[in-house]
Structures are given as structure tokens and as C-alpha cells.
Amino acid sequence: MLGRGLLGLGLAFAVYAAVAAPASMRREQDTGEFTIVRPDLLDSARRAMVAVLGCVAGAAAVLWYAFFTRDFSYSYVALNTSRSAPPWYTFSALWAGMAGSLLLWCLILSVYAAAFATRRRLRRLQPWAISVLAGTQVFFLTITAGLENPFARLDVVPADGRGLNPLLHSPGMVIHPPMLYTGLIGMIVPFALAVSALVTRQTKNWVRETRVWILVPWLALGTGLVLGGAWAYTELGWGGYWGWDPVENAALMPWLAATAFLHSAMVEERRGMLRIWNVFLVTSAAVLATFGTFLTRSGLLSSVHTFAQSPVGKWFFVFLGIQTIVGIGLLLWRLPDLRSTAALDSAVSKEAAFLANNLVFCAGVLLVLWGTLLPLITQAVFGSQLAVGPPFFNRVMTPLGAALMVLASLGTVVGWRRGSPRRVARRLVVPAAAATAVAAPVLAAKHSVAFAGMIWFAVLLAATSAAEIARAARVRSRLTRLGTFAAFRGLFARNPRRYGGYLVHLGVAVVVIGMAGSFFRAQTEVDVAPGSTFRFAGYSFVYRRLDQFAAPDKDVNLAVVDLYRRGRRIDTLRPQLNFHRNWDQPQSEIAIRTTPVADIYVVLAAIDPGQAQSGVFRVHYNPLVLWVWVGAAIAVLGGLLALLAGRRRKHGPAPAPAEPAIVRELDRVRVT
Amino acid sequence: MDVAIFLLVCVVLAIFVARPLYGDRARPDD
Numbered sequence: 022m023l024g025r026g027l028l029g030l031g032l033a034f035a036v037y038a039a040v041a042a043p044a045s046m047r048r049e050q051d052t053g054e055f056t057i058v059r060p061d062l063l064d065s066a067r068r069a070m071v072a073v074l075g076c077v078a079g080a081a082a083v084l085w086y087a088f089f090t091r092d093f094s095y096s097y098v099a100l101n102t103s104r105s106a107p108p109w110y111t112f113s114a115l116w117a118g119m120a121g122s123l124l125l126w127c128l129i130l131s132v133y134a135a136a137f138a139t140r141r142r143l144r145r146l147q148p149w150a151i152s153v154l155a156g157t158q159v160f161f162l163t164i165t166a167g168l169e170n171p172f173a174r175l176d177v178v179p180a181d182g183r184g185l186n187p188l189l190h191s192p193g194m195v196i197h198p199p200m201l202y203t204g205l206i207g208m209i210v211p212f213a214l215a216v217s218a219l220v221t222r223q224t225k226n227w228v229r230e231t232r233v234w235i236l237v238p239w240l241a242l243g244t245g246l247v248l249g250g251a252w253a254y255t256e257l258g259w260g261g262y263w264g265w266d267p268v269e270n271a272a273l274m275p276w277l278a279a280t281a282f283l284h285s286a287m288v289e290e291r292r293g294m295l296r297i298w299n300v301f302l303v304t305s306a307a308v309l310a311t312f313g314t315f316l317t318r319s320g321l322l323s324s325v326h327t328f329a330q331s332p333v334g335k336w337f338f339v340f341l342g343i344q345t346i347v348g349i350g351l352l353l354w355r356l357p358d359l360r361s362t363a364a365l366d367s368a369v370s371k372e373a374a375f376l377a378n379n380l381v382f383c384a385g386v387l388l389v390l391w392g393t394l395l396p397l398i399t400q401a402v403f404g405s406q407l408a409v410g411p412p413f414f415n416r417v418m419t420p421l422g423a424a425l426m427v428l429a430s431l432g433t434v435v436g437w438r439r440g441s442p443r444r445v446a447r448r449l450v451v452p453a454a455a456a457t458a459v460a461a462p463v464l465a466a467k468h469s470v471a472f473a474g475m476i477w478f479a480v481l482l483a484a485t486s487a488a489e490i491a492r493a494a495r496v497r498s499r500l501t502r503l504g505t506f507a508a509f510r511g512l513f514a515r516n517p518r519r520y521g522g523y524l525v526h527l528g529v530a531v532v533v534i535g536m537a538g539s540f541f542r543a544q545t546e547v548d549v550a551p552g553s554t555f556r557f558a559g560y561s562f563v564y565r566r567l568d569q570f571a572a573p574d575k576d577v578n579l580a581v582v583d584l585y586r587r588g589r590r591i592d593t594l595r596p597q598l599n600f601h602r603n604w605d606q607p608q609s610e611i612a613i614r615t616t617p618v619a620d621i622y623v624v625l626a627a628i629d630p631g632q633a634q635s636g637v638f639r640v641h642y643n644p645l646v647l648w649v650w651v652g653a654a655i656a657v658l659g660g661l662l663a664l665l666a667g668r669r670r671k672h673g674p675a676p677a678p679a680e681p682a683i684v685r686e687l688d689r690v691r692v693t
Numbered sequence: 694m695d696v697a698i699f700l701l702v703c704v705v706l707a708i709f710v711a712r713p714l715y716g717d718r719a720r721p722d723d
Contacts, residue, residue: 023695030703034710064713072706079702 031076103184120171149217204242212307260641271313293362304348374432452484483530521663528656538645
């Protein structure tokens with residue numbers, strides 16, 4: 022009763038905020054400007070957003086309490102945890118099913134909405150943005166409390182619960198869903214700001230206010246995608262980390278749109294260009310994020326993410342329609358306000374590079390969207406489903422990725438307005454030489470133009486980004502007479518967006534190097550008895566024995582496999598094939614040996630239950646995978662620096678005492 | 694018990710939200 026009651030109360034506050042916030046604003050007849058005429062009403066609506074957060078957090082606390090006290094009278098608790106579950110999987114069980122996922126969704130949305138509503142500097146943009154956020158809360162709270170009640174009770178209380186889905190027994194699953202949700206849901210805040218700017222005709226500076234609000238979900242979504250990849254790699258056992266699954270694609274598309282916006286927003290801030298485009302991108306990011314949720318929840322397309330399907334899918338479709346109509350309708354309505362104030366001066370300029378990168382990003386979104394929706398389109402038109410697989414996506418996305426890396430390198434070295442081709446060429450010579458120095462021997466050794474090409478593009482971008490950071494640190498060190506490290510730190514403190522961005526580029530380049538390794542993946546499957554040896558990818562594998570024992574919730578079959586290279590034992594791998602009694606299904610635990618050169622990835626796919634104890638092993642040789650995770654970590658660090666270093670600067674200490682006395686004097690005079 | 698907690702939360706949050714409208718003066722528009 023308490024949990025659902027709190028959701029209902031939160032819903033009431035959200036309805037109030039959605040109406041009260043815009044009612045605090047009025048359009049002046051003479052100037053046409055929107056001004057806040059009832060600040061008390063706006064303050065009350067802002068407080069209502071905090072109240073919604075309190076209610077939803079309270080409801081989540083009720084459910085978590087039920088999980089930790091093993092209160093199996095709640096159907097959701099009985100289905101998703103058991104007495105033997107460790108604390109961290111008890112905690113993450115909250116989002117193991119549909120109803121809890123929606124509750125987490127409401128919680129994260131409420132955190133965003135309350136954080137947005139309590140900021141004072143966005144006051145004139147707030148009323149309508151709060152209305153959009155509160156309207157979104159009304160939708161989610163209605164389906165959470167009304168359709169998918171996580172607080173439903175059982176008539177007969179079981180002695181123990183079913184336990185968490187064995188596939189979700191992974192540390193990544195504790196972080197991946199909340200991170201992904203933080204990314205997807207967060208896209209609604211920039212959308213709310215865009216709606217507010219369009220309604221109240223404050224289209225001049227909304228982009229500057231929006232950047233931080235899109236940087237947070239962009240970073241979270243990117244991190245969530247990588248964590249999802251890591252989960253797929255370590256848990257699913259097919260040897261890869263990205264399969265162009267519809268749900269992966271659905272999370273990738275808003276991320277691509279948001280990445281495009283992070284670049285095009287700079288063009289609007291600097292030059293007053295791409296203003297219509299920016300509104301369109303922010304709307305697209307939000308609509309694609311909702312679309313992603315809709316795909317996951319509707320079960321329209323088959324996916325590995327089938328943990329939670331329910332009829333709420335069709336309501337998401339309605340919400341998606343409203344969001345699209347509001348976004349596009351407002352954009353068309355305010356089109357005259359969004360005319361650019363400047364034109365492109367030269368094709369050799371930062372804005373031209375950013376414009377081109379935006380087009381490539383959008384081509385990427387459209388191609389992924391097309392590939393994802395093809396089964397639905399062909400089903401509707403021809404009556405039978407036609408799907409495209411990873412080869413299609415790899416073929417179309419690889420050239421786009423190469424184009425983006427060249428554009429990112431160009432965009433790093435070229436200036437605003439009118440760049441000098443000669444200067445650009447001079448600054449690209451060394452990175453291009455470095456790229457060639459690495460790619461040429463790779464081509465000679467591996468005889469793959471595609472692989473060597475990817476390495477060339479990636480090293481070009483990595484070298485350009487690293488050279489730019491090093492060059493700026495050197496200049497700063499010379500001017501300030503600081504040591505190199507202090508100058509380096511100063512760079513990130515003074516211009517976190519730019520240098521954080523370069524670090525993200527560097528990380529992406531390293532990720533691409535890791536992905537390029539997939540050109541040389543190899544796989545084999547063997548059926549061997551204990552004591553046997555098999556060879557694969559230059560390694561010898563000795564299957565020593567099979568250990569079998571019972572754990573509280575599963576029967577464990579653990580194979581001990583020694584790994585030899587050039588006659589020397591280098592590792593012992595222990596893949597498992599476990600039978601989860603509550604779920605009545607087997608689940609592989611994969612053994613991976615990671616090195617900078619390649620991963621050896623061993624899956625115990627089947628065992629002979631008899632005396633022979635022979636095992637079927639699927640072994641993958643995955644080159645360079647480690648660099649995907651290293652690159653992603655560098656990119657996330659860059660994103661965090663761009664976000665946090667900027668904050669510190671904004672709220673940093675007062676000007677240093679070394680400031681000229683005349684400036685202090687001027688400040689004093691201005692105050693008095 | 695649940696009902697008592699729920700009613701208490703209702704009252705506290707309602708007062709919190711309504712305060713700017715009654716008494717607690719809102720800050721001027723910035």
C-alpha cells in the first residue's frame with residue numbers, strides 16, 4: 022500500500038507542477054516577451070518537483086526494503102531474488118524485471134527533474150521545461166503505478182524466491198542498466214529546454230544552457246553502452262561485445278544524435294549557425310531515447326534484452342508520437358526565430374568540419390534506424406520479415422567511422438571562420454606520418470587493406486589529439502613557467518570542454534584500434550575427454566579434469582584447462598557450465614585470458630554427464646579486445662573532465678590576489 | 694502503520710510545496 026500510495030502522491034505533485042509552472046508565466050502584449058508574473062507559483066512548482074523525487078525515492082526505498090528483508094509476499098520480490106542472493110544482486114534485483122525497471126526509470130527522471138528545477142540560473146527557461154519534465158513524469162508514474170505495479174502482493178507467500186535471472190549475475194549488470202537509463206532518460210532535459218526556448222521565444226542562448234544537460238546523459242549513455250558490451254562479452258558466451266542487436270542499436274542512435282549536438286552546439290554558440298538543426302538534434306535524441314525504451318519494452322523485435330516485455334509498449338508508442346509531434350510542431354512554428362545569424366565563410370573551417378561530421382552522424386543514425394526497423398517494415402509491406410545482420414552494419418558503418426575520424430582530426434587542427442589550408446596541412450603532417458609508420462608494417466604483415474586502413478585512421482586521430490594536447494601544454498608551460506605536468510593540469514582546468522573533448526577523441530581512436538582486431542577473430546569447437554590436448558591459434562590446451570559440486574542455487578561443472586604456449590604453461594583457465602535449479606536452465610561462465618595482443622576466450626558449451634566427463638569447448642581468439650576497454654576508459658575520463666573540471670571552474674575560488682589592484686577597485690566601485 | 698506514514702508524508706510534502714504561496718515569500722525574478 023505504502024509504495025503504490027507514494028507513487029500516486031508523486032503523480033499528483035507532477036500533475037500540479039505540469040500545470041502550475043507554465044501558469045506562472047505570461048506573454049506581455051506590447052513586447053511579446055514572456056515574463057514570470059507569479060514567482061510564488063513557479064517556486065511552488067519547483068518544490069513540487071522535489072516532492073515528486075521524495076515520493077518516488079520513498080517508493081523505491083519500500084521495494085528495496087522488501088528485497089533486503091526477503092518479503093516474498095511481494096510478487097516482484099519473489100520473482101527476482103532468493104534467500105541466497107548476495108547483497109549487490111539483491112540491490113540490482115530492483116531493475117531485473119519490467120515493473121522495477123519502470124520504477125528505476127521514474128526515480129532517475131525525478132532526480133533529473135528535481136536537479137533541473139532547483140537551479141536558479143535557468144529561471145526564465147524553467148516554467149515550460151518543468152511542465153515538459155512533469156508531463157513526462159505523469160506518463161511514467163501512471164504506467165508504473167497503474168499498469169505495471171511493482172508492489173502487487175501474492176495470495177500465497179512462498180518460502181523462498183525464484184532468484185535473479187542467471188544471465189544477470191554479473192557485476193556489469195549492477196551498473197549497466199542504471200547507467201543506460203541515466204543516459205536515455207537524461208535526453209528529456211535538453212528536449213524540455215528546447216521546448217521551453219521555442220514556446221517562450223528564448224532561442225538565443227538555450228544551447229549554452231543545454232550543453233551541460235546533454236553532456237551528463239551523453240556520458241552516461243556512452244558508459245552504459247560500453248558496460249553493456251562488457252556484459253555481453255563476459256556473460257553471453259558468443260565471443261563478441263557488440264552484435265547490432267535492436268536494443269543496442271536503439272541505445273546507440275540517441276548517443277550518435279547527442280554526439281552530433283555536442284559538436285553543432287559549439288557552432289551555434291560561436292557563430293549563431295545551425296540553430297534549426299540543433300533543435301532538431303535535441304528533439305531527435307529525446308525521441309530516439311523513447312524509441313529505444315519502446316523497442317526494449319514492447320518485444321516487437323527479438324533481442325537478447327528480453328528480460329522485460331509487457332503491454333506497456335503500446336503506451337510508449339503513444340508517448341513517442343506526442344513527443345515527435347510536439348518537437349517537430351514547435352520547430353515549424355518558430356522557424357522564423359531560428360534563422361542563422363551568420364553564413365559559412367570557408368570550407369576550411371571548424372564549422373565546416375563540424376557540419377560535415379553532423380551529416381555523417383545523421384547518416385549513421387538513419388542507417389542504423391533502417392537496419393533496425395527493416396524487419397518491421399518488410400513485415401508490414403510484404404508480410405514476411407527480412408532482417409539484416411552484423412555484416413550489413415559493419416559494411417555501412419566502417420566507412421562512416423573512417424570519415425568521422427578524418428573529420429575529427431581536421432576539426433582539431435583547423436580554426437574558426439577561415440582556416441589556412443597550409444597551416445592545417447602543417448599540423449597534420451606529423452600525425453599522418455605516425456599513422457603511416459604504424460599502418461605500413463601492419464599492412465605488410467597482415468595483408469589486409471581494411472585492417473591497415475582502420476589502424477591508419479585511428480592512429481591519425483590519436484596522434485592529432487595527443488599532439489594538440491601536448492602542444493597546448495608546451496605553450497602553456499612556456500608562458501606560465503610551470504612544469505609540464507602542472508601546465509597539463511592547467512589546460513584541463515582552463516578549457517575542460519576542449520581538452521576533455523580531445524581526450525574523448527583519443528579514447529575513441531584507441532577503441533577503434535581494439536575493434537579493428539575483429540578482422541582477425543578465429544573460433545573453434547572441440548569435443549574432448551579429460552587428459553586430452555588440442556591446439557588452436559598457436560596455443561595448446563590441456564583439458565585436465567571436470568570438478569562437479571553443488572552450490573546453494575546451482576549445480577556447478579567446472580573444467581580445468583591448462584594453456585600452453587611454445588611448450589610452456591602460461592595460464593590455467595576454469596570455464597564453467599552451471600545448472601541453475603530455480604530457473605531450470607544451464608548457464609556458462611566464461612574463462613578469459615586477456616593480454617594486450619589478444620584474448621583467449623573459452624566457453625564450456627556442453628558436458629557428457631556420464632563417466633567420460635568429456636566436454637565441448639568453444640574457443641575464441643579475439644585480438645586487441647583489451648584496447649576497446651582501455652579506449653573507452655580514456656573516453657569516459659575525457660567526458661568526466663569536460664563535465665567536472667568545468668563545474669569546478671564555474672564554482673571555483675574568487676580571483677587570485679595577484680589580480681591587478683585596478684580590477685579589484687573597479688569591482689568595488691561597481692558594487693557600490 | 695503504512696497508512697499513518699503515508700498520511701504524514703502527504704501532509705509534510707503538501708506544506709513544503711504550498712509554502713511559497715502562503716507566507717514564505719518567493720525570491721524576485723532574476
